[in-house]
Amino acid sequence: MAMVTQKTVVLYPSLGVGHLNPMVELAKVFLRRGLSVVIAVVDSPDAMDRLAAANPDINFRRLPVPPCGKDHYSHPIMRTIDVLRVVNPALRDFLRALPAVAALVVDMFCTDALDVAAELDIPAYFFFTSALGDLAIMLHLPYIFPTAPSSFKDMPETVLHFPGVPPIRAMDMATTMQDRESDIARARLHQCARMPEARGFIVNSFDWLEARALKALRYGFCTHGRSTPPVYCIGPLVLPGNTGGSGERHACLVWLDSQPNRSVVFLSFGSMGIFSAAQLREIARGLENSGHRFLWVVRNPPEHQSKPMEPDFVAFLPLGFLERTKERGFVVKNWAPQMEVLRHDAVGAFVTHCGWNSALEGILSGVPMICWPLYSEQRMNKVHMVEEMKVGVVMEGYEEMVKAEEVEAKVRLVMESDEGRKLSERLVMAKEMAADALKEGRSSDVAFNEFLGDLGIRISQRSAS
Structure with missing residues (x-):
């Protein structure tokens, strides 16, 4: 002792x-x-x-x-x-x-x-x-903040330099x-x-x-x-995984059991990751057109927040999307056991909001990440993850609207291309180094x-x- x-x-x-x-x-x-x-x-x-x-x-x-x-x-x-x-x-x-x-x-x-x-x-x-x-x-x-020519919001494309980190655009600084x-x-x-x-x-x-x-x-x-x-x-210290308190395995984990190794793209954006109905439709079309398996955690869009907590997918996802993708997709309402999902052998990519705990969970699980920052310091984390750590790629358009074509392209890049293979190899190394530390x-x-x-x-x- x-x-x-x-x-x-x-x-x-x-x-x-x-x-x-x-x-x-x-x-x-x-x-x-x-x-x-x-x-x-x-x-x-x-x-x-x-x-x-x-x-x-x-x-x-x-x-x-x-x-x-x-x-x-x-x-x-x-x-x-x-x-x-x-x-x-x-x-x-x-x-x-x-x-x-x-x-x-x-x-x-x-x-x-x-x-x-x-x-x-x-x-x-x-x-x-x-x-x-x-x-x-x-x-x-x-x-550097007092000497900047204006507020960061007024010079979004200006590149800022800080010791020890990659150059960062003013628009990617913390929202506060x-x-x-x-x-x-x-x-x-x-x-x-x-x-x-x-x-x-x-x-x-x-x-x-x-x-x-x-x-x-x-x-x-x-x-x-x-x-x-x-x-x-x-x-890395991460929050322990759990099953939501029921003691039973979540249905999405059972679904993952039947999927091939490294074949599923997991999309989860944290407890405050809420998208407009228009953005959700773009994501859905991108996933469908990619042809890849996916596990997607969806919350009600802002225009539906006054409605019951359970999302009504029919109200905001493309007509027929769930039926057309039912053989290769699993849509989860509100919450999924993220750490258990990431550690599952079936998961081959993680679309994340770049919250630091989620980033560490992706690294500990050895899963390549597609970075889609939303708020707070997440845009800064995106820069570190993509440019410095090289554990992910960026989902372009996150500043306003990510188009279906970009979702499809980044999913295909990570899941199909040589660049995606190299990214996976990098994550294998990162996982080993995290455990070793x-x-x-x-x-x-x-x-x-x-x-x-x-x-x-x-x-x-x-x-x-």
């Missing part, structure tokens, strides 16, 4: 289950080292109760949220920032009540918590759950930073400028995948002479132990996983 310590690591996620889930996975890494972990939760009481029941070894504590004094916000993240600011006194009281806190680990929106950590003399670290390349961009953004006169852009820029105040960055990536960004960060190229805190790449004594394991060493915690032996 690992050496037991009385010190506790406090994990502090931002609002929402999407931020809470990755912290739970990080908590499991600490537990495997025999360390005590507490997750301080500001929001998501239902999710907290569910996760607490599923993870009895993790201690969850809910922090009270006082009134923020505002009813309307210009952007949802502005409310998040406001809530996290007013919770600081509760966080301070909570940390003071604990007997020995080794570190406070926060996510990227919790920069106000740095003030509490500094006041209590507790080492504070960021757990960065997106690409390492995104961190390189965010740390460098305060140096597109209008520099907006409240959200100012707030996020302020947060980016404060991030180097942390003791270090724990990042859900691994050395081999983003070696150039890691070098730029470690050599201080992203912060213009200001010292950059240490970066610990401990990934997590092994004892390899890069991500070593990085985590270096992080613990920075805290003065020495682990004599890894506990059993």
